[in-house]
Amino acid sequence: MNIGILGTGVVGQTLGGALAELGHSIIIGTRDVAGTMAQEEPGVYGQPPFRVWLQQHPRVAPGTFADAARHGETIINATNGVGSLAAFDLAGASNFDGKIIIDISNPLDFSRGMPPTLAVSNTDSLGEQIQRAYPGARVVKTLNTVTASLMVNPRQLADGDHHIFVSGNDAAAKAQVCEWLAAWFGWKHIIDLGDITTARGTEMYLPLWLRLWGALGTGVFNIKIVK
Amino acid sequence: MNIGILGTGVVGQTLGGALAELGHSIIIGTRDVAGTMAQEEPGVYGQPPFRVWLQQHPRVAPGTFADAARHGETIINATNGVGSLAAFDLAGASNFDGKIIIDISNPLDFSRGMPPTLAVSNTDSLGEQIQRAYPGARVVKTLNTVTASLMVNPRQLADGDHHIFVSGNDAAAKAQVCEWLAAWFGWKHIIDLGDITTARGTEMYLPLWLRLWGALGTGVFNIKIVK
Numbered sequence: 001m002n003i004g005i006l007g008t009g010v011v012g013q014t015l016g017g018a019l020a021e022l023g024h025s026i027i028i029g030t031r032d033v034a035g036t037m038a039q040e041e042p043g044v045y046g047q048p049p050f051r052v053w054l055q056q057h058p059r060v061a062p063g064t065f066a067d068a069a070r071h072g073e074t075i076i077n078a079t080n081g082v083g084s085l086a087a088f089d090l091a092g093a094s095n096f097d098g099k100i101i102i103d104i105s106n107p108l109d110f111s112r113g114m115p116p117t118l119a120v121s122n123t124d125s126l127g128e129q130i131q132r133a134y135p136g137a138r139v140v141k142t143l144n145t146v147t148a149s150l151m152v153n154p155r156q157l158a159d160g161d162h163h164i165f166v167s168g169n170d171a172a173a174k175a176q177v178c179e180w181l182a183a184w185f186g187w188k189h190i191i192d193l194g195d196i197t198t199a200r201g202t203e204m205y206l207p208l209w210l211r212l213w214g215a216l217g218t219g220v221f222n223i224k225i226v227k
Numbered sequence: 228m229n230i231g232i233l234g235t236g237v238v239g240q241t242l243g244g245a246l247a248e249l250g251h252s253i254i255i256g257t258r259d260v261a262g263t264m265a266q267e268e269p270g271v272y273g274q275p276p277f278r279v280w281l282q283q284h285p286r287v288a289p290g291t292f293a294d295a296a297r298h299g300e301t302i303i304n305a306t307n308g309v310g311s312l313a314a315f316d317l318a319g320a321s322n323f324d325g326k327i328i329i330d331i332s333n334p335l336d337f338s339r340g341m342p343p344t345l346a347v348s349n350t351d352s353l354g355e356q357i358q359r360a361y362p363g364a365r366v367v368k369t370l371n372t373v374t375a376s377l378m379v380n381p382r383q384l385a386d387g388d389h390h391i392f393v394s395g396n397d398a399a400a401k402a403q404v405c406e407w408l409a410a411w412f413g414w415k416h417i418i419d420l421g422d423i424t425t426a427r428g429t430e431m432y433l434p435l436w437l438r439l440w441g442a443l444g445t446g447v448f449n450i451k452i453v454k
Contacts, residue, residue, distance in 0.1 A: 117349050121431070123339070162453040165435075193438040201435035204348070208392075208428035211420040216454055225439065226389040227448035 004029060004072025006065055006087050008036055008050050010043065011104055011148045012078035013057075018152035020059035022184060027061050029068025031090060037062065069095035074102065081107035081126050082119050085133060097136040100173045103127050103199075104143045104151070106206050115210040118203065127167060127199030138173035141199040142166045142181065145209065147219040152185045154222075162222040163189045167198040191225065231256060231299025233292055233314050235263055235277050237270065238331055238375045239305035240284075245379035247286035249411060254288050256295025258317060264289065296322035301329065308334035308353050309346050312360060324363040327400045330354050330426075331370045331378070333433050342437040345430065354394060354426030365400035368426040369393045369408065372436065374446040379412045381449070389449040390416045394425040418452065 003019055005012045005028045016028045030036040030050075039049045047053065054062060069075055069091035079087045084105045088096070107126040108116040120126055127141035142164060143151045154160040164187050168174045174192055181187040193201060213219045230246055232239045232255045243255045257263040257277075266276045274280070281289060296302055296318035306314045311332045315323070334346040334353040347353055354368035369391060370378045381387040391414050395401045401419055408414040420428060440446045 112350070121349050122344050122434075158453045162451075191439070191442055193435075193442050198438045201438040204431045204434045207349075207431045208420075211425045211428040212418070212452065215418050215420050216452070218454060221452055221454035223450040224389075224453050225443070225448055226385045226451050227443055227445060 001025070002027075002071050002073050004068035004070070004075045005078055006068055006075065006084075006091065007078035007080070007105075008062075009078065009080070010045055010047055011151070012076075013047065013050075013053050014148035014152055015076055015078055015104070016060045017053075017057050019184065020057055025071070026059065027063045027068040027071040029063050029065040029087075029091065031065065031087065033062055033064055065091035066095065072099065074100045077101060077103045077105050077130070079105055081105040082109055084126060085129060088130065088133065093134060093136075096134045098138070100138045100140060100176060101130065101134070102143070102177060103130055103139055103141045106144050106203055108206065115207070115214070118206065121200065121204050125197070125199040125203045127196050127203070131169065131196045138168070138170040139196055140166055140168040140170070140173050140177040141196065141202060142177060145202050145205055146222050150220060150222060154185060154187050156220065157222060158224075160186055160188045162224040163191055164222075165191050165193050165198075165202050167193045167196055167202065169195050189224075228252070229254075229298050229300050231295035231297070231302045232305055233295055233302065233311075233318065234305035234307070234332075235289075236305065236307070237272050237274055238378070239303075240274065240277075240280055241375035241379055242303055242305055242331070243287045244280075244284050246411065247284055252298070253286065254290045254295040254298040256290050256292040256314075256318065258292065258314065260289055260291055292318035293322065299326065301327045304328060304330045304332050304357070306332055308332040309336055311353060312356060315357065315360065320361060320363075323361045325365070327365045327367060327397075327403060328357065328361070329370070329404060330357055330366055330368045333371050333430055335433065342434070342441070345433065348427065348431050352424070352426040352430045354423050354430070358396065358423045365395070365397040366423055367393055367395040367397070367400050367404040368423065368429060369404060372429050372432055373449050377447060377449060381412060381414050383447065384449060385451075387413055387415045389451040390418055391449075392418050392420050392425075392429050394420050394423055394429065396422050416451075
């Protein structure tokens, strides 16, 4: 399948690399292709510059946000949450019509220091903002509650015995994404929380996730719902 | 031990009943003792009127917020979160000095409809508000991430193989509360998230908890941290 990924950070790279290995055709989009390709510094998590990563992943092509959105039958939002709406705007509204958007982003606002606060929360969410801005798109919020390496490899922990969530207004789109999460990455336990307003729940889990990261000394953890 | 509980709702009743059975001396406080004792209607969760509950729990005495706070060597805040600061004000600041306050409340605001939003979140929390208002108190936020029956009986699920959290500025108070959670109720897995600002994490988990309640069809669930 042709997949467009918005965002060249760790999440975009991890998803892009995993999906390319599965045989999908990936364009990974950025605001400024030349600028991103010219970066020589390692990323914030010590990952190699994007140009080096691309050399290691020949099946992934770089492009603008619009290139990625046009290419994708499905689009993955892996941008920084506070920049997501601007990235979507650059990608062009018509490139989202009728497509499933897998929204992984969290509206983390680092401008007040660490740990980050949320730029939108409580009475709204980034998932809802994207769905409202692109009513023709089929937004499914998911994977935003785990670190990138777990998104594509849940078996890394307890043989996958922990949970991931989906939120969205389009039942068929959610069912399709659940199928992909299982087939692509091996997610065994997926909970449908309801419509896109339930993205408030998973986005507002981030403040707990961030404190757990601090307390546990690792981001490689997840929650299992025990009932 | 003498324990004062603020709040006569399901959380106050559940904690009060369990602690009285363990032999503690409990005063459970309310704004208007005569009014609360005169209630004939069942509670919002179908529980019997407070007067009937008290008859079934003869070791628990009713009183004002001030009576409960004066009585308690330790005080449990089981009020509705949006009314907590008003309840503390009625209880009298001097009754909190030097005491551990176990803060279980969540700032759920039902005024916008269901599911509730949070009256304070993101850049502040109810736990922090209480600690700021009563700097001489030793506030420990805990138990606010599970339904009342699980607070006092974690073994109800998976023999207790799931997690509870503590947040607070006073390390000795947190250690004491962890000891009590284990000894009183059998909590086996307690994570210290850090200072009282980490109460933002557990309070902001409530929006996810509320959607999980909807999706699972029960409030009797908890999260296990898998790492």
